[in-house]
Amino acid sequence: MEVLVLLLCLVISSIQTAAPVAAAVGLRPPAMYVLGDSLLDVGNNNYLTGADVPRANKPYYGVDFPGGKPTGRFSNGYNTADYIAKSMGFASSPPPYLSLLADNSSSSSRIHAHQLVLAALTNGVSYASADAGILDSTNAGKCIPLSTQLRYFNATRAEMVAAVGSVAVSALLSKSIFLIGVGSNDMFVFAAAEQQSDAAALYASLISNYSATITQLHSMGARKFAVINVGEVGCVPTVRVLDAAGQCADGLNRLAADFDDALRQLLVDLAARLPGLVYSLADSFALSRDTFADPQAAGYTDIAAACCGSGRLLAEADCLPNSTLCGNRDGHVFWDRYHPAQRACLLTAQAFYDGPAQYTTPINFMQLAQSS
Secondary structure, three states: OHHHHHHHHHHHHHHHHHHHHHHHHOOOOOOEEEEEOOOOOOOHHHHOOOOOOOOOOOOOOOOOOOOOOOOOOOOOOOOHHHHHHHHOOOOOOOOEHHHHHOOOOHHHHHHHHHHHHHHHHHOEEEOOOOOOOOOOOOOOOOOOOHHHHHHHHHHHHHHHHHHHOHHHHHHHHHHOEEEEEOOHHHHHHHHHOOOOOOHHHHHHHHHHHHHHHHHHHHHOOOOEEEEEOOOOHHHOHHHHOOOOOOOOOHHHHHHHHHHHHHHHHHHHHHHHHOOOOEEEEEOHHHHHHHHHHOHHHHOOOEOOOOOEEOOHHHOOOOOOOOOEEOOOHHHEOEOOOOOEOHHHHHHHHHHHHHOOHHHEEOOOHHHHHHOO
């Protein structure tokens, strides 16, 4: 316990002195907090109960991760959150929230609270969950929805304040990065519904919830938001396999594009209304569109099929220990029937951090991280 107290004292000192220097010289932000879905999840779903919870806890997931073992990432190795964190100076994505609470019995609850606080103060925490949506109804019971992720962050913040005080926490959070990437699953669920409601009503609900999330994070001290919009979800292998020619579903892509337009305007409005809010909006839709239009430019040999799976396009079943595994993982955009391969995640993070100007607005992730 004495060691934990000493570490917390060191953290307080670093918050008060090092963080402003880091911002000035371009070193990493003090912490990164991640909210989103499977594109950013680094293992939270491994700690959820229920037979229908999607988990990347078996081969061939993690085959290219250090150690070659599954980690809960829906990738053959690192995912987009990892590479964004690495770009900003972290070793990898911050740890999953639920892993910091694992085996949280009454006798060890304070120890785990200290583990959570230390992670939150020195690196950050990931709340992202595979299958999560902006709406609570999206894949209900199989994930941590965005509203619950927000509640978990609020609980984390309360522990941080109890440990080092509100002044230190406010200073740290104002300089930290809040990475948010969510919305794809809401598109999938809406498109799959037998009786689809009005798309305009869907957008209204999504934007209302998104606005409430950012507004509440801002009220808790968040100022720097790295937001990833929804990509061309109509081009993932599980959707392409439904078409005889393996083409993208234009309707699903239009659904995502219209949501992205609304999200772009929301961020403009929030920046004008919430004091001190700074954001970078990453255009996953444009990046995926350009990639599919000219895959050779990025070194891809296959943009349609999964690398791990079974059936046509290896997209008719999940990636399992008995699945077919492609021979050129770096040449595939997709690892499984929904998620990008490790190299695609790397190229995505590079594009958003300091890549071509058309993929981020109004600033890129590097400028956001180094902003004062």
